[in-house]
Amino acid sequence: MRVPFVAANWKMNKTLPEALDFIEQIRGKLPAENNVESLICAQSLFLSQMMTAADAEPVKIGAENVFWEDAGAFTGETSPKAVASLGVNYVLIGHSERRNYFRETDEMVNNKVRAVLRNGMKPIICVDETMGQRESNEKVHWVVSQVIEALKGVKAEDAAKITIAYEPSWAIGTAAASAQQAEDGCYLIRQTIADVYNDACAEQVRILYGGSVKPSNQAALMAMPSIDGVLVGDASLDPETFLELVNYDAK
Ligand SMILES: O=C[C@H](O)COP(=O)(O)O
Numbered sequence: 001m002r003v004p005f006v007a008a009n010w011k012m013n014k015t016l017p018e019a020l021d022f023i024e025q026i027r028g029k030l031p032a033e034n035n036v037e038s039l040i041c042a043q044s045l046f047l048s049q050m051m052t053a054a055d056a057e058p059v060k061i062g063a064e065n066v067f068w069e070d071a072g073a074f075t076g077e078t079s080p081k082a083v084a085s086l087g088v089n090y091v092l093i094g095h096s097e098r099r100n101y102f103r104e105t106d107e108m109v110n111n112k113v114r115a116v117l118r119n120g121m122k123p124i125i126c127v128d129e130t131m132g133q134r135e136s137n138e139k140v141h142w143v144v145s146q147v148i149e150a151l152k153g154v155k156a157e158d159a160a161k162i163t164i165a166y167e168p169s170w171a172i173g174t175a176a177a178s179a180q181q182a183e184d185g186c187y188l189i190r191q192t193i194a195d196v197y198n199d200a201c202a203e204q205v206r207i208l209y210g211g212s213v214k215p216s217n218q219a220a221l222m223a224m225p226s227i228d229g230v231l232v233g234d235a236s237l238d239p240e241t242f243l244e245l246v247n248y249d250a251k
Pocket residue numbers: 009095167171172173174210211212213231232233234235
């Protein structure tokens with residue numbers, strides 16, 4: 001049984017006071033984590049303070065990125081080992097903004113996925129798709145190849161710790177994919193995991209949809225059989241809206 005998952009990606013937004021104020025505003029209003037797992041991924045520089053502030057709350061705090069080496073001469077990078085030492089559970093890997101603006105390749109994504117797992121954390125692997133790729137008839141679907149490449153060298157027992165987010169960049173910050181388009185992408189990802197590993201593993205992996213999710217379109221998305229949750233950017237920045245998203249099944 002996969003627990004529904006609502007994950008916020010704050011991206012490069014909020015100062016430390018704003019982040020801590022957000023935690024105060026959601027305090028005591030979150031669903032129990034065995035009903036809906038909730039997560040806020042924020043800038044690494046204030047993860048520690050957020051972890052402390054949210055310690056007694058069911059919401060988890062995650063990172064938006066890490067480097068693939070644990071330590072060394074990599075000025076300005078964020079060590080996965082250091083992030084794990086804070087007690088962080090989840091790390092977003094391979095977000096389309098990282099792939100597009102910072103030229104992260106499938107190989108880098110794979111290295112980061114393995115670094116996150118090696119340090120006892122859980123990766124949320126984002127796979128992208130442009131409208132051009134969606135409409136082309138390439139033999140190997142773009143989404144499929146990103147999943148296969150991201151999971152190279154990952155053992156089946158670790159694969160169950162992974163979450164995959166289908167985030168077509170044509171739907172980020174613009175108009176969301178329809179629930180059926182989102183379902184098609186998530187279904188394809190689950191089939192790919194079954195092909196790479198097996199059906200039991202594919203049944204355990206949670207698959208999220210991301211791209212212009214709001215309280216108004218969330219229910220239709222989450223009703224789809226292959227969609228276990230949502231990864232939310234803009235709409236997650238407002239505490240009241242975030243509460244609506246995580247308490248979607250209490251409406
Ligand atoms: O990680 C989140 C996605 O980039 C979606 O962002 P958005 O909800 O602002 O479209």
